[in-house]
Amino acid sequence: MQRAATFILLLAALALPLIMRAFDLDYYTSFASRVMIFALAAGSLNLILGYAGMISFGHAAFVGVGTYTAGVMIIEGVPSALIGWPLAMLIAGLLALAIGAMSLRTRGVYFIMITLAFAQMIYYLTNSMKAYGGDEGLSLPGRSTLPLLDLKDDTSFYYVVLAILCVSMLLLSRLVASRFGRVIVAIRENEPRMEAIGYPTRRYKLVCFVIAGAFGGLAGALLANHGNYINPSILHWTQSGNLMIMVVLGGVGYRYGGLIGALTLLGLEEFIANHKVEWMADLWPKYQQHSLLGVGIILLVIVLYAPRGIAGWFDRSRRG
Amino acid sequence: MSIVLILEQSLNGLQFGLMLFLLAAGLTLVFGIMDMINLAHGSIYMIGAFLAATLVAATGSFALGVVLAIPATAAIGMLLEVSILRRLYTRDHMSQVLATFALILICNEAVRIIWGSDMALGTPAALSGPIELMPGLFYPAYRLLVIGVGLTVAILLYFIVAKTRIGMRVRAGASNREMAAAMGVDIKLLFTLVFGFGAALCAVAGAMLGPIFAVQVGMGDNILILAFVVIVIGGIGSIRGALIGSVLVGFVDTFGRAFLPALLREILPPQIASAAGTALASILIYVLMAAVLFWKPQGLFPARG
Numbered sequence: 001m002q003r004a005a006t007f008i009l010l011l012a013a014l015a016l017p018l019i020m021r022a023f024d025l026d027y028y029t030s031f032a033s034r035v036m037i038f039a040l041a042a043g044s045l046n047l048i049l050g051y052a053g054m055i056s057f058g059h060a061a062f063v064g065v066g067t068y069t070a071g072v073m074i075i076e077g078v079p080s081a082l083i084g085w086p087l088a089m090l091i092a093g094l095l096a097l098a099i100g101a102m103s104l105r106t107r108g109v110y111f112i113m114i115t116l117a118f119a120q121m122i123y124y125l126t127n128s129m130k131a132y133g134g135d136e137g138l139s140l141p142g143r144s145t146l147p148l149l150d151l152k153d154d155t156s157f158y159y160v161v162l163a164i165l166c167v168s169m170l171l172l173s174r175l176v177a178s179r180f181g182r183v184i185v186a187i188r189e190n191e192p193r194m195e196a197i198g199y200p201t202r203r204y205k206l207v208c209f210v211i212a213g214a215f216g217g218l219a220g221a222l223l224a225n226h227g228n229y230i231n232p233s234i235l236h237w238t239q240s241g242n243l244m245i246m247v248v249l250g251g252v253g254y255r256y257g258g259l260i261g262a263l264t265l266l267g268l269e270e271f272i273a274n275h276k277v278e279w280m281a282d283l284w285p286k287y288q289q290h291s292l293l294g295v296g297i298i299l300l301v302i303v304l305y306a307p308r309g310i311a312g313w314f315d316r317s318r319r320g
Numbered sequence: 321m322s323i324v325l326i327l328e329q330s331l332n333g334l335q336f337g338l339m340l341f342l343l344a345a346g347l348t349l350v351f352g353i354m355d356m357i358n359l360a361h362g363s364i365y366m367i368g369a370f371l372a373a374t375l376v377a378a379t380g381s382f383a384l385g386v387v388l389a390i391p392a393t394a395a396i397g398m399l400l401e402v403s404i405l406r407r408l409y410t411r412d413h414m415s416q417v418l419a420t421f422a423l424i425l426i427c428n429e430a431v432r433i434i435w436g437s438d439m440a441l442g443t444p445a446a447l448s449g450p451i452e453l454m455p456g457l458f459y460p461a462y463r464l465l466v467i468g469v470g471l472t473v474a475i476l477l478y479f480i481v482a483k484t485r486i487g488m489r490v491r492a493g494a495s496n497r498e499m500a501a502a503m504g505v506d507i508k509l510l511f512t513l514v515f516g517f518g519a520a521l522c523a524v525a526g527a528m529l530g531p532i533f534a535v536q537v538g539m540g541d542n543i544l545i546l547a548f549v550v551i552v553i554g555g556i557g558s559i560r561g562a563l564i565g566s567v568l569v570g571f572v573d574t575f576g577r578a579f580l581p582a583l584l585r586e587i588l589p590p591q592i593a594s595a596a597g598t599a600l601a602s603i604l605i606y607v608l609m610a611a612v613l614f615w616k617p618q619g620l621f622p623a624r625g
Contacts, residue, residue: 049414055413055414055417057417083348102610102614104615105614105617106613107411108413109351109357109556110552110613110617110618111354112357112413112417112553113548113549113614114552114609114610116545116548117545117549117552117606117609117610118610120545120603120606121603121606121607123601124599124602124606125599125602125603127602128595128598128599128602129599130595154455192359237541237545238424238541241359241417241418241421241424243419243420244414244417244418245418245422248414248418252414280410288433290429290433292425292428292429293425293426293429293430293433295425296422296423296424296425296426296429297419297422297424299418299419299425300419300422300426302418303410303415303418303419303422304404304407307411307415
């Protein structure tokens with residue numbers, strides 16, 4: 001059942017740019033790329049949030065560092081994606097190693113706060129990088145380059161993002177199903193016990209944190225290419241909050257949680273901002289300018305009354 | 321680097337620190353007693369500033385407007401607590417973070433709908449000029465008022481928390497919630513009151529800082545993070561920790577921004593020094609927080625033994 005659904009979803013994703021082109025709605029191909037990039041970012045956060053139970057409030061730092069790495073490489077004349085994107089993963093991963101090594105000494109609320117503080121540090125550092133636009137950011141001269149493909153074409157870019165998302169999600173779900181994944185979930189459920197059995201729990205958590213950071217960096221590299229600019233606002237703490245919203249909206253600890261969350265949140269914002277619903281407009285003419293009000297209320301209701309997210313609605317195995 | 325400049329920056333640091341304390345005090349009590357992360361604290365600060373701006377404009381008097389804004393904001397805070405936040409006490413930290421993050425979005429948009437993106441709140445005319453504190457040291461009179469208000473509230477707060485019965489209950493709740501409840505403290509009511517009190521302090525900070533920064537949507541988003549840094553440095557749930565943490569953060573931040581670039585220029589080439597100086601100055605307090613947590617993972621003055 002799930003396999004069939006995945007297959008149909010994949011077919012739809014493959015056909016999407018062709019259908020959009022046929023109806024002259026090319027904009028949605030670009031929008032779908034954006035959704036998939038955020039699905040990757042939220043999916044990587046889901047690994048530490050959902051499976052490892054580490055409430056990191058600084059994931060935007062890794063996404064942002066990936067954005068800046070890929071962007072700076074393009075600006076400095078090394079546009080090859082084969083160099084820039086792995087480098088973005090590497091640097092984001094190394095940053096996650098440094099932040100994780102220090103943050104994982106603390107737990108609970110302190111862990112939330114210290115990851116937030118480190119992310120703010122990176123935010124202010126990018127703000128003061130005058131050579132790369134400082135607090136205003138910088139437009140990129142072009143997208144990264146790949147052999148054989150032209151990423152400037154939105155359709156090609158879409159397929160590249162789709163491929164990366166599929167491979168990443170496959171890797172992450174294999175990781176969760178592996179022995180490593182079992183240990184991570186067990187640590188979430190009962191850390192003292194796992195420690196007593198003899199697992200080096202902090203090291204496991206750190207590895208998990210680094211993997212999530214690296215994939216966050218990859219999402220960032222794609223994001224820089226998608227929007228053709230780098231800007232510190234992607235590192236602001238509210239962005240970490242947005243990624244968390246996506247994960248919780250979709251479903252914490254569900255394989256498709258990040259994807260569902262990104263699609264729902266971005267789709268909702270897009271729908272409210274660009275599609276005037278007549279009866280809503282009659283009721284309240286300016287409702288489209290205040291889309292975040294709706295997002296906030298929906299999020300609040302989800303957190304209060306449906307904490308397992310959208311994926312939880314379709315899950316019969318873990319009810320109750 | 322003259323003595324006048326150092327004194328002036330000390331006053332700036334003290335003023336910023338005291339205002340941070342007003343925000344951090346409410347936050348640390350909420351955090352300490354109910355083990356609840358309230359990101360919407362910054363939104364209450366924003367609402368307090370907007371209410372103050374409205375009431376100052378309506379009454380034509382700065383003092384009256386600010387004084388009226390305090391109970392109004394406290395009422396909004398208590399309403400928020402009774403209607404929404406109360407449901408979150410028993411939930412995990414992530415639900416609290418997300419629900420109050422949702423409240424930030426809702427509050428920001430609600431303020432935008434009601435008041436627009438920003439409002440004017442000027443310094444009162446009588447206090448708009450500088451005062452000569454000592455030969456060569458001119459300091460804005462309004463900022464002196466801010467320091468005075470901050471000190472008064474801090475002393476008042478200390479007396480309430482340290483010397484009164486209700487303060488004793490608050491401290492009991494912060495150090496051991498279950499035990500305090502078992503000894504007959506009405507935690508539910510206490511918490512609504514603490515929350516309202518925290519909101520009132522937010523209003524004071526919002527109204528006093530309004531003329532210095534700006535009364536605009538999102539004004540609470542960044543200062544909230546500073547307040548969190550303060551309470552994590554000071555130790556969650558501790559008023560004394562919040563006070564010392566606030567002043568520490570106020571001074572480190574102000575002095576870092578004022579002197580670090582010049583200091584680095586002494587040892588580095590000027591171009592690198594100015595870039596590195598501003599970068600370092602802006603992250604200094606986070607470095608401080610990381611350092612404190614490294615050596616004292618519970619903060620400087622942990623409320624729980």
